[in-house]
Amino acid sequence: ETGVTQSPTHLIKTRGQQVTLRCSSQSGHNTVSWYQQALGQGPQFIFQYYREEENGRGNFPPRFSGLQFPNYSSELNVNALELDDSALYLCASSLGGRRESTDTQYFGPGTRLTVL
Amino acid sequence: KQEVTQIPAALSVPEGENLVLNCSFTDSAIYNLQWFRQDPGKGLTSLLLIQSSQREQTSGRLNASLDKSSGRSTLYIAASQPGDSATYLCAVSNDYKLSFGAGTTVTVRA
Numbered sequence: 001e002t003g004v005t006q007s008p009t010h011l012i013k014t015r016g017q018q019v020t021l022r023c024s025s026q027s028g029h030n031t032v033s034w035y036q037q038a039l040g041q042g043p044q045f046i047f048q049y050y051r052e053e054e055n056g057r058g059n060f061p062p063r064f065s066g067l068q069f070p071n072y073s074s075e076l077n078v079n080a081l082e083l084d085d086s087a088l089y090l091c092a093s094s095l096g097g098r099r100e101s102t103d104t105q106y107f108g109p110g111t112r113l114t115v116l
Numbered sequence: 117k118q119e120v121t122q123i124p125a126a127l128s129v130p131e132g133e134n135l136v137l138n139c140s141f142t143d144s145a146i147y148n149l150q151w152f153r154q155d156p157g158k159g160l161t162s163l164l165l166i167q168s169s170q171r172e173q174t175s176g177r178l179n180a181s182l183d184k185s186s187g188r189s190t191l192y193i194a195a196s197q198p199g200d201s202a203t204y205l206c207a208v209s210n211d212y213k214l215s216f217g218a219g220t221t222v223t224v225r226a
Binding site: 033040044045056058088090092104106109112 | 120150157160161211215
């Protein structure tokens with residue numbers, strides 16, 4: 001039990017639609033990161049937010065966007081869904097926000113997104 | 117770009133045998149390395165975190181070593197049990213993000 005929750009657990013969308021996934025971090029954790037995990041692969045870094053500002057971004061197109069709120073919750077938004085967006089989406093929270101952070105990242109259970 | 121490789125991709129052992137899981141990475145400028153466990157369809161559970169200045173970490177039956185200069189880490193699980201069956205992922209921390217390997221799927225036969 002990491003104290004990080006995600007909703008919904010599962011989601012089915014059709015190609016071209018938009019989706020919002022939600023994450024609630026551990027209290028006091030100022031940093032949230034989002035990862036995409038395709039079947040049989042390791043998670044891929046999407047982006048990170050620190051105190052409501054984007055702190056870094058992986059190799060994902062602009063249709064992947066995020067928000068972080070002062071109450072330790074955050075959102076991942078994906079526009080114009082494609083079939084390849086089908087994956088497990090994980091959020092992770094941690095204390096720090098420095099680029100050289102050595103903090104442990106605590107992961108939520110994930111949201112399974114299926115795009116038809 | 118950091119590349120993380122885990123070998124083998126899958127492993128099946130009888131109960132009681134010791135497990136050895138390997139992880140290698142290409143960029144040695146890491147801040148830390150973490151080992152995670154993932155059960156099917158579930159999120160990640162952190163097992164051990166080794167800071168870049170450390171050589172190993174231990175927790176119960178688990179021991180992880182880190183050789184940063186050669187870009188390698190090994191996770192040892194002593195006296196395996198059927199409950200250890202899962203996928204084990206290693207991840208290295210560079211510049212605020214984690215880079216993951218594809219994992220080693222372990223099956224412990226009773």
